[in-house]
Amino acid sequence: MFSIILPGRPCLTDIVAIDPQPTGQATKFAFKFPLTPYFSEIVVFFLPGTVLPQDTAAAIYIQYPDAEFQFIGALANETPSAVFKVTPPRRTEAQDEDQMLDDASAAGNAANSSPAVTLGISIEPVQVVAPQVAALEAESGNNKSGGSTELVRQTQQKGISTKVLAQRIIGNAFNFLASFAGSDPSGGGQEVVPLKAFQDWWTKFERRVNVDPTFLEREDPRASG
Known part of the structure; x- marks a missing residue:
């Protein structure tokens, strides 16, 4: 061995x-x-x-x-x-x-x-x-x-499982993108988020991970990104 x-x-x-x-x-x-x-x-x-x-x-x-x-x-x-x-x-x-x-x-x-x-x-x-x-x-x-x-x-x-980590990443993205949601122009009654908003979230998320790689271990999934 x-x-x-x-x-x-x-x-x-x-x-x-x-x-x-x-x-x-x-x-x-x-x-x-x-x-x-x-x-x-x-x-x-x-x-x-x-x-x-x-x-x-x-x-x-x-x-x-x-x-x-x-x-x-x-x-x-x-x-x-x-x-x-x-x-x-x-x-x-x-x-x-x-x-x-x-x-x-x-x-x-x-x-x-x-x-x-x-x-x-x-x-x-x-x-x-x-x-x-x-x-x-x-x-x-x-x-x-x-x-x-x-x-x-x-x-x-x-102390943090893969499931919890995934939930926190999704929660971080949802909280950031929610403020960019708007009505579907096609009139379908659904809320949509511009692709640029997702790109902005990803850029911000990567920057925060680089500065503080463990922030998701401490962050409540309901907290803002």
Whole structure:
């Protein structure tokens, strides 16, 4: 489902499901890789064909040696890849020397060449993940978690359905065009609106969307355009 890249290292695809379900639909996964050489970014992305269940997100956690897991961001169907900035602990010369001795005693066992880092991916409800993203970005003061800002924005928009959005667009147009309605010149007793009035509404509507893309989320459908 997922893959990761650390700059200067091969792409990792050896993901492990850590909560296998009877149905085969695991929700928690993990990658393990050496702490060295030093890295400050991790690219996480969906493999082709990966689609998360509706209203869920992939929460990304990292665990350094002798530390707890920490949340570093999230992915979603709308943002299937991102670069996450991280700050692994730097090893001291004394630690490197100790590691060299451990490597020698392990007779060249590559598994012991460096302490392991675990990257965890957990499929969780978007309502659970979004507050963590917001808190992370408020703490960092920048887009530390790559595509996660988009996740917060999209989650906030979950409160307005497509049906309600369509009703508000129609209501906005109706309120604007009503003042231009006039009697049908053919005498049919119907009210008609000049095409130019619709063109004027569309121009005004586009301009307002560009200035304030979320105004329809706040606008009462009966409000004037």
